[in-house]
Amino acid sequence: MLTTKGTSLYLSSLSNYRPVSFVAQLCALVPVTLVNAIIGYWVFTGLWATRLEMLRDKQLIKAKLITRLGLVLLVVVGLSALVMLIEGAIKYSFSRDDYWANQWTFVVVWDMIFAGLMAAVGAIFVPTSKSHLIAYGEELAEERANEHHAREQIESPSNAKS
Numbered sequence: 001m002l003t004t005k006g007t008s009l010y011l012s013s014l015s016n017y018r019p020v021s022f023v024a025q026l027c028a029l030v031p032v033t034l035v036n037a038i039i040g041y042w043v044f045t046g047l048w049a050t051r052l053e054m055l056r057d058k059q060l061i062k063a064k065l066i067t068r069l070g071l072v073l074l075v076v077v078g079l080s081a082l083v084m085l086i087e088g089a090i091k092y093s094f095s096r097d098d099y100w101a102n103q104w105t106f107v108v109v110w111d112m113i114f115a116g117l118m119a120a121v122g123a124i125f126v127p128t129s130k131s132h133l134i135a136y137g138e139e140l141a142e143e144r145a146n147e148h149h150a151r152e153q154i155e156s157p158s159n160a161k162s
Helices: 005-015 022-056 060-093 096-101 103-124 129-135 137-155 157-161
Strands: none
Touching: 022 060, 060 103, 096 103
């Protein structure tokens, strides 16, 4: 048998493997979960505040786009939570070898969720001839109003007398 001293020590250390306790795992996962929850709350409150501002300013098309984006993000968050629950259940119900043998499926599922999110965002914000008008609609309206106001001042009789 061709083994080195380091390899045999490594293999012997695997036989003494003891899983980390549930409490230790929980202590490691809670801060990450809290940070994710805070970031998610920040993103959704920002989206809804922007949506309300768009509705107040009568920018209904922009508000509709932001609403769609928010709904897509809610679906992704729900799918992510479901995948994490399933992954956790499988991790604790099967042996370590079975879990690692099937770990690639979870990587694929996460990639599919991310690809779905990117496709949905691309479909919501697809570039069209109208998208420029939607994006700059408020600025174009202000520019037209300023031009109209300037023309009125030039053409008004009170300016002609002075």
